[in-house]
Structure formats: C-alpha cells, structure tokens
Amino acid sequence: MSSPSSPSSPTSPSTTLSPASPASPGLAPEAGAEPARPAGRPGLILAVLLVAQFMLAVDFSLLNVALPEIGEGLGFSLANLQWIATSFALCAAGFTLFLGRIGDLIGRKRIFLGGIGLLGLASLAGGLAPNPEVLLLARVAQGLATAAATPAGLALLTTAFPEGPLRRRALGLNGALMSAGFTAGAVLGGVLTDLLSWRWAFFLNVPVALAVLLLAPLVIRESRPAARPRLDLPGSLTVTLGLLALVFGLTQAGEHGWTHPLALAALLGGAVLLAVFHRIERAAAQPLVPVHILRKPTVAWGNLLGLLAFVTETSLVYLLTLYLQRTLGFSALAAGASFGVLGLGTVAGGTLAPRVIARTSTLGALAGGGLLQAVFTAVLLLLGDTTASLALLLPATFLGGLGNMLVIVGFMVTATAGLPDHEQGLATGLASMSQQVGITMGTPIMAAVVTAGSGGAASAAAVLHGVTLAIAVNAALVLLGVLLAALFLRPRRPALAP
Template sequence: MAIDTSPAPAVVAEPSLRTRAKLILLVLCAAQFIVALDFSILNVALPVLGSDLGMGQADLQWAVTAFALPSGGFLLLSGRIGDLLGRKRLFLAGLALFTVASALATLAWDPASFLAGRALQGLGAAVIVPTGMSLLTTTFAEGPQRERALGISGTLLSLGFTVGMVLGGVMTDSLGWRSTMGLLAVAGVAVLVLAPGLLPESRNTERPRIDVPGAVTVTGGLLALIYALSTAAQRGFGGADVLVTLVAGVLLLAAFVAVESRAAQPLVSLPMLRRRTVAWGNLGGLVTFSMMSTVVFLLTLYLQEVLKLSAFRTGLLFGVQGVFAAVAGITAPRVIARIGARNTLVTGLAVQAVCTAGLLGLGAHSGAWLALAAAATACVGHLWAIVAYGVTATSGVPDSEQGLATGLVTSSQQIGITIGIPLLSAVVSARATTLEDGGASFAEATLGGIRLGLGVDAAVVAGVAVLVALGLRGRAGR
C-alpha cells in the first residue's frame, strides 16, 4: 500500500519551508504535551477534588482510571482508522473531543459529570497520540531529521508528565482543582486554531476494510487488562471482578494474536512484530515509560505521605526533574549519532535502573535530596531511552506501514504509562498492609511498600536492558 504523503517531503526538503516544518513539529508536540500533562496534573489534586465533588477516598481512583481505560484501550484502533480515513482529519477530531471533554471536566457538577469528562478526554487522547505520531514520522524523513523530531517529541512527552506534577500542586493550592482541567481546555483551543492550516494530510491511498475481529479483541483485551490492574491497585488481586477481568483481558489478547495471524488485512501486522527492531524497541519503550512514571508516582507518595511535604513543595521538587528531561532530550539525538540507537536505548535503560535502585536509600525522616538527585539522573537515561526506542522501532519501516509502526510506538507509550502505576501500586499496597498488620506505623508501612515497589521497578528495567541488548545484537547503528 502506498501513502499519499506528498505535502510532507516538501515540508522538510525545500529550504523555504523549514520554518513551516518547525511549526508543524511545534503543533504536534504541543498536542502530545497536553495529553502527557493530563496524565499527571490531577495526581496531587485528588484529595481536594474528592472533597469538592463528594467522592469518597475509595472512588478517587476512578479520576485516573476513567481516563486510562479509553486512552489505552483504543490506541491501536485509532491509529489504524487514521491510516485509512486521514491522519490529519482524525487528529483534529480527537483534539476537538479532548478540548470539549476538558471543558466538561472543568465545569463538572457531580462525580458522574466529572468522570464522563475524564473518559472522553481519554478517548480523545487515544486518537491524538497515534495520529500525531504518524504525522510526525511521515513528515520528517528517516535519519537525522526524524531523530531530532522524535527527540523533541519524547522530551516534551516526558516533560509534560513532570510539569503536570508541578502545575497540579501550584494551581490546586492557588486556584483550585478546576483550574487544572481548565488549562487543558484552553491549551486544546490554542492548538486547534493553529493545526488545520499547518498540518499536511496523510493517508493510505487504498481503502482496505478495518479488521473488526482484531479491533474488538485488542480493544476489549486492553480495556479489561487496564481495568483489572487499576482496580487491583486499590483493592488487591483477590476481588472477583479483578480476577475475572484479568483473565478475560489475557484471553482476549491471546485471541487477538490468533485473529491477526489469519486476517487478510490485519490491524497489526505480525510480520512487523517479528522485526527485531520493532519488537525489542517497543519492549524497551513500554518498560521505560511504565517504570519511570511509577517512580514519579511513588516519589510523590513518599514526599507527601512520609515526609509530609505540601503539594506545592512536592511539585517544585519535580520541576528540577523537568529541567534534566529537557537537557536529556536535546542531547539524545547526538548520543544516537555517536553510539547508535541500540546502544543508546540499552544505556538509557541501564542508567534508569541504577538510579531507581539508588532510591532504596530513602529514609523515614530525610531523603528529599536523594529523591531529587536520583530521579533527575534517572530521567536522563529515561529520555535517552524514549528517543532511541522511537528511532529503533520505526527505522526501516516503509511509509505504507508507518501508521502501524507508530501505532505500536504510541501504544507502548500510553499502555506503559497506564499500567505501570496500578501494577506497582498493588505491590506497594500489599506490602504496606502487611507491615501495618505487623505493628508498623502508617509512615513506616508506606515507606516499606514504596521501597519494595522501587526495588521491583529497578529490577524490571535492568532485566529488560539486558534482553534488549541481546535481542538487538549486531544492530548498533541506526
């Protein structure tokens, strides 16, 4: 299948249009930044939000889960629809939905209206992310141009998650929790004004049918899996609904693989997944996103629940991490040019693992400076891994399959961010409960759970670094 991308090469090939290419990148990265912001901006605002809307402590998880379910569940389907109907068209539709949903969440009058806004935000994000990434990779040619573009995109994606922590604390303390959702609505309007006249259209010239059985099984499987993990983070894995949805998710994803192996026009090309660069690159991406977002979450819990820092001071501490993320994103393409994408990915994962392990030294009465230094340095490795995995997983893929390739890349991002926190939160919660039952204070039990979560986090990242190094042997270059 050929892709009509005639406007895209012109954007980067003609010197007179270099400014336009930068503006296109700005618009695409701004949209990704807003989505990343939404993942974290509510974290420190949840207690205030719950009190205002009358949501009990046990129900606050749904402020996160309502967004996570559709944003993770509909990614692959949205990317494929964009390939067929036009990536620009679908990107703008997703952005419009996200903006309206943010306004609804801002004006929410009860828990139901707020959660509806969050769910629609998640659905909009599921459209924005894969179509935006596809527009980026089809606009910027493979090589240094794409590496720089992916470096900027990856930096802003990670920076958005961190900045969300900072803004969430500052805005909630000064303007109230509604201002966090209002900011997203205003930012969405700004991007919507600029995007239509700048973005090139890109779609497959052929119109194959959408793989309905594949779409149903992968979307249902991801929704079930994300629900199970999110619920387990609050209630453990013993609940009947958790076990049923967990098993259903695994079975549906297994059915998806079976369906795709027989489909004439599959939603996900299994031969593409057999490419070493695609498979190992996406594994590295999924793990670096899931485990680093978990580090940020656990450190937020540590600073506020153990050290008793305010939301405002907690947010400011994470601002330093944002500075390191920006610097790392700028240097990542240079590191890739020097040692290759494979070595950069492995090195980034290794740095992230070592620094996460360093956080095991956090104490019950002091540790803010250790948290700041280790998390900021881990973020450098994290950003190198983000850029390197994007380059690795899309290299050598023809334009006709870029939608599928970038759909996998963005799925790794979003699913990683979505599942990491609930999965390790369940580990932390179980350990903390055991320690409290043994007579430990709340702070001591919380710290014990956090240490176990960080230890598991570091071990997972280190193990995947080794697997990626072995899986991509002989591919040190781009």
C-alpha cells in the first residue's frame, strides 16, 4: 500500500508526514522500491511478538466450551455463568484505546511486558480459583492484560518493521496467528477440558507468558514518541466508559434480546458517551484520538472494515458451534476439532495476503478476500441435518477463512499505513479496539438473529433454521464490507494538468 511519504524513506519517530501524494490507499506499493530492514534481530522480534499475540487471541475463545464444567466445579448459577466471558470482554474491549495511549506515554515495551506479566499472574489465579469471585477477578485482570498487551505488541511490530513488504509480511503472519488463535482456543478448550480439567485452560498461559517475559527484554527495543504527549483524561474517561457501556449492552442483548431495558439503556448510554468523546476530542489541545487521524480514509474505513471482518468470522464460529452441537449432536471436543480446518484456512490466508497486496493492492486484498468469504459463507446456507453436510462445511470454512484473513491483513495494513512512528501506538490501539469490539459484537448480534429465526425453540430443526438465517445475515455483512472498500478506498486518479 502506498504511503503519503516516499516509499523509500520510512518514517521514524522524528519525522513528520509529508503532504499526501496522488497515490491512494488502494494503490500497490511502488515497484522496485528497496525496503529498509529493521535493526536488531527481526526473526526473534517477530517470533516473540507473534507468540504473545497468539496467546492473547487464544484467550478469547479458550473457555467458551469449558463454561458448563466451570459452572459445575465452582458453583456458578446459570444466570451468572455468562459473566466468565462478559467480564473478560468488557475489559479487553473497553480499555484498549486508553491503555494503547498509556503505552505511548510510558513506553510500549514496558506496558507490553507489564500486560504479559499480568496475564500470567491472572491465569495462575484463575486456574487456582476456589470460588466464583476469585475466578471473575482473574478474568477481569486477563481482560485488562489483553487490553494493554495487544495494542502495545502490535505497535512494537509496526515500528520494528518499516512500512513496505517487510511490515506487510509481519502483519500477515500476525493476523494469521491471531485468527488461528481464536479458532485454536475452541479446539484447545475442548481438549483440555475433556482430557484434564478446565483449570488447565488457565494454566496453559503461565509457561508461555514466562517465556515471553524472559525473551522479550533481550530482543525488543523500547518504542515511544520522542515528545511525550499529555494524557487526555476527559477523553480517556468518556471513551472507556462509552466502550464499556456499548460492550455490556451488546452482551445483554445477546442474552436477553435487543428489546431488554438494560440492553437498550447500556447501548444508548454508550452511544451518548462516544458522541461526547468526539466533541471533547475536537476541542482538546492534545486529544487522545486526534480528529485529523479519524479523517484519514485509511484509518476510518480501514477500521470499519476490520470491525466487520471480526464480527462476521468470529460469530460464524459461534453459529457453526450451535449447528454442530444442537443439530448434528456433536460433542464439544468434536465440534472444536472441526474448526481446525478453519484455522488452516486463516494461516493460509495470512501467508498469501502479503503476496496478494504486493501483486494487486490493499483494495485487492480487501475486496477479493471479502468476496471469497461472502461466497463460501453463503455456501453454508445449504447445510442440512445430517453429517453428510460436513463434506460441504469443511471446505467452505477453509476457503471462507482464507478470504477473511485477506481482509484482516488488508485492514491492518490500511489502518496503520501512512502514519509516523509516534502515531503508531494510536493507530494500533484503534485497530486493536476494532478487533476486540468486533469479536465481542459478533456473537450477541448473531445470537439474537438465531433466537428470532428459531422462535426460541431448542429442537434440532428450529436451531438449523435460526442458524441458516444468521448465516445469511453474516454473508450480507461481508458483502457490505466489500461495497464500502470499493466505494471509499479505491484509487484516486491524479488531477490532469491544465
């Protein structure tokens, strides 16, 4: 993807953005441009950051299949069981932007290591939890750790690799492992719960976090702006509370329906707070999110496309879990194992995405990947009530996952390109927020569609009808993303000389 600055001169913390060139977000990078190479040991830097990001992605889905076992083991009531997932999602999505800015202030390496350390300690506490209260506190801490480490890790990655082929390759691998981590979490959660105990779903993080903490200080350099900005407290408070209210409202809507008073009040409150946040940012001397960044088409539309990409694919995992368990009668372990094919598709997509972008453009990856995902999501409308449908489901999820990963890598490249290093923390914070809010939004939205389609019935036929309706909505959302990319991220032609 072309940058506003010269392709052969990557920006650094001391540089500023040059005036925009005629090249647009949709154009391929200049042919023959020689990419700069990152200082230090790029292979080790990439390995450490990718392992950490994979672990963070696994945590989003690792406990989903283990919830009934946790409820029985610790005495959760059925009504309170959903808080195991909700408490994590609230903090992971609500605090991402705020903690991404804290990383800019105190150093991204420092907050990344702090987040990974907190994740390890919280996971140990969750695995040893003797009662529901301790486990929920551990999940809150895991969510905060994810909100701190995810944008910081992504910012460390984008600043370690200059804009161009090397960064695209790194973002492709990062996107592939994060998406694969989400699907791998479903598989690992089922395996660990069935063979050992749900507690091992927590303990799994501890040795990985320890390894990252030992290696990261040796290979990762500190990264922060040369001029330290002030913390925008009014903006930080309103955006954090607004996101918390929005995510809480979505989870309540998924559980109780979109007309539930608590869901409506939270969603309305979140929308009001985010509107107030926008007004605060317009007037702030050093805003948390400078308005000029949000006016960039690459940032604004790139993040919206990323939001849709995560809403659709992660919610599809939920829909197919319902289908496999409620309609086909699969066990949690067998249903989780079925998503291994989807995971392979995302890894393949992450590997291919940098090549697709290099040969076409970021718009090519966004639109082409979206079309591929939409087609093979629509293929799932043909699923039936027998196991013969697996012959359709497995290749469709592989190819749909491949397409989705082209979109995700295209989104990451689009949303972080053309910005200097001192704004990468903000850019990656916005991208991480889009990712985590998208993951959180997808399931409650599709759960409400399934409930409407099934009429609230739990029979195999009713669930299949509800899932089919939700798959149609899912495919329509993917097509909406393709349309938005084509309309707002297409190349701008240079003005003709008079």
